[in-house]
Amino acid sequence: MESTNKTDWPLWEVFIQSKRGMDHKHVGSLHAADAQMAIENARDVYTRRGEGNSIWVVRAADVHASRPEDQGSFYDPSDDKVYRHPTFYPLPEGVKYM
Amino acid sequence: MTREEALFRFALRMGDNTLVLSHRLSQWCGHGPALEEDMAQTNIALDLIGQARNYLTYAGELEGKGRTEDDLAYLRTDREYTNVHLVEQPNGDYAHTIVRSFLFDAFHLPLLEGLAKSKDERLKAIAEKAVKEVTYHLRHSSEWLIRFGDGTDESHQRAQTALDDLWRFSGELFAGDEVEETLAKDGTLPVYADLRKEWDMTVDRVLDEATLKRPADGHMAGGGRKGVHTEHLGHMLAEMQVLQRTYPGAEW
Numbered sequence: 457m458e459s460t461n462k463t464d465w466p467l468w469e470v471f472i473q474s475k476r477g478m479d480h481k482h483v484g485s486l487h488a489a490d491a492q493m494a495i496e497n498a499r500d501v502y503t504r505r506g507e508g509n510s511i512w513v514v515r516a517a518d519v520h521a522s523r524p525e526d527q528g529s530f531y532d533p534s535d536d537k538v539y540r541h542p543t544f545y546p547l548p549e550g551v552k553y554m
Numbered sequence: 555m556t557r558e559e560a561l562f563r564f565a566l567r568m569g570d571n572t573l574v575l576s577h578r579l580s581q582w583c584g585h586g587p588a589l590e591e592d593m594a595q596t597n598i599a600l601d602l603i604g605q606a607r608n609y610l611t612y613a614g615e616l617e618g619k620g621r622t623e624d625d626l627a628y629l630r631t632d633r634e635y636t637n638v639h640l641v642e643q644p645n646g647d648y649a650h651t652i653v654r655s656f657l658f659d660a661f662h663l664p665l666l667e668g669l670a671k672s673k674d675e676r677l678k679a680i681a682e683k684a685v686k687e688v689t690y691h692l693r694h695s696s697e698w699l700i701r702f703g704d705g706t707d708e709s710h711q712r713a714q715t716a717l718d719d720l721w722r723f724s725g726e727l728f729a730g731d732e733v734e735e736t737l738a739k740d741g742t743l744p745v746y747a748d749l750r751k752e753w754d755m756t757v758d759r760v761l762d763e764a765t766l767k768r769p770a771d772g773h774m775a776g777g778g779r780k781g782v783h784t785e786h787l788g789h790m791l792a793e794m795q796v797l798q799r800t801y802p803g804a805e806w
Contacts, residue, residue, distance in 0.1 A: 487590060501590055503776070
């Protein structure tokens with residue numbers, strides 16, 4: 457994933473937390489020379505409309521992803537195993553957010 | 555000089571400093587060295603124009619002749635502008651832009667911190683909002699100056715050249731006159747000699763980290779507060795004001 461052009465800044469993936477307690481969501485990517493610059497650039501590019509409470513950045517080269525061709529063997533076998541879903545008992549009344 | 559007169563002039567000076575620097579930075583829009591930096595610099599320009607609007611609106615009210623922020627921004631000549639020379643200097647290369655911002659930000663932040671304790675409620679309110687914005691401006695310009703100074707041979711040389719070129723505009727920041735003196739007496743403004751100490755500390759700390767050499771204080775340019783400017787301001791205003799001058803009263 458490293459840029460082929462040595463003079464380009466490396467690519468960073470940006471995660472923004474919008475409110476305390478929420479998770480950090482992937483919002484996009486940007487270029488920066490190092491982590492500090494990446495955080496400042498993320499502040500300037502992705503939090504201009506009050507979206508931000510906390511910023512994580514990670515070098516795109518450090519993100520390891522599953523391969524598209526593994527999709528069948530990875531995910532399809534779980535399609536017919538409904539017993540793995542916790543849907544076989546009644547929820548007590550008053551339980552919210554399930 | 556009465557307090558009201560001094561307050562009007564001071565509000566106008568702050569409005570002009572922030573408006574002129576904002577316009578200079580906005581000239582980078584679409585031309586920044588990287589998309590991310592282009593946005594950072596235009597964000598800063600927008601912060602500054604927001605501050606300029608507050609100051610110029612206040613100045614218009616203090617003057618009491620019905621002039622609005624737009625009248626003050628678009629219908630005054632360079633001889634009526636009262637900003638310091640530093641902020642009107644052209645963008646130059648990116649090192650010049652960064653050094654210009656850094657020298658101003660290092661002055662602007664302690665000034666706002668002082669204004670946030672002002673006896674004047676309106677200035678206090680403007681400064682309380684602006685101080686957060688300018689804290690980031692100083693961080694941004696400091697970071698870049700350190701990267702340039704402590705970077706490659708070329709970036710170091712360009713940063714040192716920019717510093718040497720712009721240093722002669724730094725003395726004017728603190729060269730207050732009867733306006734600042736009048737307002738410092740009753741706690742409306744901080745004392746400029748104290749700001750100078752903070753500025754020196756910030757400048758020395760950042761230049762040290764950037765491995766740049768602090769230039770010697772030679773002749774210092776001045777006169778901006780009285781409406782005497784370098785040749786660059788007139789050209790900048792011609793571009794900034796052309797629409798209002800060509801179609802007076804135009805709105806959209």
